[in-house]
Amino acid sequence: MSLRIALLGMLAAKGPASGYELAKLFDRSINLAWQAKHSQIYPELGKMVESGAVTVEEAGGGRGRKVYTVTQAGRDEIKQWLTDGDLHRSVRNEIALRAFLVPILPPAEAAAVMRAEAERQAAQVAELTELKARDKPGTPTEPSFGTYALDLGIRSAELIRQWATETADDLERRS
Amino acid sequence: MSLRIALLGMLAAKGPASGYELAKLFDRSINLAWQAKHSQIYPELGKMVESGAVTVEEAGGGRGRKVYTVTQAGRDEIKQWLTDGDLHRSVRNEIALRAFLVPILPPAEAAAVMRAEAERQAAQVAELTELKARDKPGTPTEPSFGTYALDLGIRSAELIRQWATETADDLERRS
DNA sequence: GGTTGCATGTAAGATGTTACATGATTTA
């Protein structure tokens, strides 16, 4: 379901696009929220055409590209999903899993794991902050697709960095 | 891989347990990090026995329960995974996806979606905070399995609540 | 005797990943 919504959403926000372009969008902007490979995207677009959420048009370029456009039915689906209070909320987070299991290690080793995590998060914060600066160079107009999500991404990375540092401190105090 | 590690980790931290007990542990403590149904757990435990990461013992109770114990090989696997810098880091987060797509809606509607999200997160913060208070009633001893993860969970929920509120404010200013 | 909780499993289907396969167009 979510993949379908993600694709529909990108088409609604960015306008008509090919499967190839959508695959690249996943790699770039939306990757903080969702991911998909082209091998999953192409069949999904097929299903969406069948159900009437998008339309296709053949176009030139490459080996014969196909451009997809959202229909009104597709837009309704997005809106429905956005307003539905009851998401899955199933979480599968390897960092949190590590957080869970790390006290199994002797404190000194556990602390080292947390320090390494803090560094990776610091790098992530730097990367996303740069991306944000590059993306909107002083345009106080309307929020572009992805701006709010990017903010959330930066804050989350910063929070994890902070947490990992404090956890490492705590573990070292105990060792 | 992660399911295997999660199971191994729970067995290492909590001691020998049955598949049924592990399934309940997923529902309770570890659910912020990972989830699994019994239908996935039982076969996985079978594979782990085959590969020598755990051992089984038949025991009484219910219809014939089986108790699993981590071996040294299993412990080594956990340690390996914890120290490995290169996790998948693939994220699939429906809240972040919403964050991405919400600017598609007219500002007033988008703001309402964000307010609702903020409320859900506030409830989550309350719930987890209570859980934390209940879990360690003034014991300044060693950090129990899950304490660090619980902290991370509380902070994350609080961050999302804050972000959703600010995003709603911003959207309302624009509408 | 019925419900709830303990306890284990299988099967079908959806979702996601990795690998294989093909071919046109642009650029060095």
Added chain:
DNA sequence: TAAATCATGTAACATCTTACATGCAACC
């Protein structure tokens, strides 16, 4: 002309969810 990029697809496999299926023990 070789490599990179654009472009689409299939197949095999791993992972996860939902539904089906069974049976014992305790309590009411």
